[in-house]
Every structure is written in C-alpha cells, then in structure tokens.
Amino acid sequence: MTWLTILLAAGSCYLLKLAGLQVPERWLEHPIASQVVALLPVALLAALAAVQTFATGTSLVLDARAAGVAVAVVALLLRAPFIVVVVAAAATAALLRLIA
Numbered sequence: 001m002t003w004l005t006i007l008l009a010a011g012s013c014y015l016l017k018l019a020g021l022q023v024p025e026r027w028l029e030h031p032i033a034s035q036v037v038a039l040l041p042v043a044l045l046a047a048l049a050a051v052q053t054f055a056t057g058t059s060l061v062l063d064a065r066a067a068g069v070a071v072a073v074v075a076l077l078l079r080a081p082f083i084v085v086v087v088a089a090a091a092t093a094a095l096l097r098l099i100a
Contacts, residue, residue: 053066064096068090072085072089
C-alpha cells in the first residue's frame with residue numbers, strides 16, 4: 001500500500017509538471033502572473049517554516065523552537081553572519097529544552 005501511494009504521488013507530480021509546461025507563454029508574461037511566480041517560493045518557504053516551528057502533529061504549540069526562531073530573527077535584524085544566526089537559534093532552543 002505504501003509503494004502504491006508513493007508511485008501515485010510521483011505520477012501526480014510528474015503530470016502536474018507536464019501540465020505546467022503546456023501553459024501558453026502569453027499567460028506567463030502577464031504582469032500579475034510574473035509577480036505571483038516571483039513571490040510564490042518565498043510564501044511557500046515561509047509557510048513551511050511556520051508549520052515546522054509552531055505545529056506538532058495536528059496541534060499548535062509554542063515551545064523552544066519558537067524561541068529559537070525569535071532569536072534568529074533578532075540576529076538577522078542585527079545583521080549577524082549566517083553561522084551566528086544558526087548557532088544562536090540552536091543554542092537558544094537547546095538551552096530552553098534543557099531547562100524545561
């Protein structure tokens with residue numbers, strides 16, 4: 001059953017990509033379509049980050065992950081180097097999990 005699901009998902013992804021290649025070029029050159037296409041990856045990445053930060057299973061939680069993201073945001077606003085952002089966020093989450 002699992003393999004059937006994987007094969008169906010892979011086939012569906014392939015068909016969706018194939019359908020995208022059939023879209024007329026003039027539709028993609030439209031200004032609104034260009035803006036949507038440019039912003040879609042950012043929106044999807046933000047949604048993924050939010051789900052991974054604030055959800056456990058089917059429930060919303062506020063735990064050490066949220067504090068780690070908050071520290072990362074502050075470090076980014078202070079223009080810290082990327083490695084400093086990652087280490088600060090990870091250390092914050094780890095320390096809060098150690099305490100709790």
